[in-house]
Amino acid sequence: MFRARILAVAPLALVLLALSGCSVWDCTDKTAKRGKADVRVQVVNTEGRPLGVTAAVVDWRLEPHPQVPSEGDRVHFHFRFRFDGAEHSARVVDACAVDKKRVALGCQKVYSSQAFGPADDPLTGDDWLAVEHPEQVAGVLLIPNDQSYGGRTCGVDPKDGGGMHPPETPNRGDQL
Template identity: 60%
Template sequence: MTLARILAGTSSALAVLSLSGCGLLWNCTDSTAERGEAGVRVEIVDESGRPVGVSAEVTGWRREPHPQVPADGDQIHFDIRFEGAGQGSEPAVDPCAVDEKRVVLGCQTMYSAQVFGPKGPYTGDHYLEVEHPERVDEVLLIPDDQSSEDRRTCEDDIKDGGGVHPPEPPGVGDRL
């Protein structure tokens, strides 16, 4: 077999593989969305910054001990409402307790499906544990939908992973 025939056969095989969606090298890329602007009321957005049709709002908050563990001292007890959730849309946001300079004292991811109370579905209250509850000035919501944070990455699966992922949740000391 001549070198020309081998090269011609190899080129044909590569062309067929490329056209069929198979390739020798996977072009898998991961990226992280930028964190949206925190607020008391936010329109929840997907990884590309488009609204998902659901809003979330902190309707009030107070410092008080959790009734099941009063010995732990004060925690941040806040009321939250999701509007537009349901019918296949169950987003998650990060409520964060911040000080007067909007420095994070504590955050927790909260799914709209977790929120229910006497005022109906998607309206309820929750406790947020922070180290210094006396420093809390406000409870803010990060608008980025965190419900898809378990999407595969390139590291997990080079063929089916990749794409834009939600931003990392804020940590204690971050400024919003």
């Protein structure tokens, strides 16, 4: 009799869990498609919609980093963020040094909060990329996907995790 009551109540409990959003069977992680890398990009959210922010590589050159000149040349690049009517919230994009065929030689994240340049151009900043063969660098490209979203994954939080996440930062050798 007790077993029959449990079997009768179990479907109802599952329906209540599903309606309350507690269903762990619906948690799915999705990765956004990587946008096309370029020198100037419109930053997009995980659905690919523009956020009203433009990020651009202003210039780049090979030179030794002043703090570790003995390590040889690195890629020193300047970038600019422009907020086209958008809120000045933190935005993060990937910057990659590439060869002539647009193959990534080294990548890292660039934060809009790093852009605190001189008073006449306060949304500029600079950074350094270390690459194995600096002589192969033909340019620096930005990837438009906003990397600032740090949502929880299903593996970490099956109840509240899941959804669309930014693409992974490119690895050396990835075609951009």
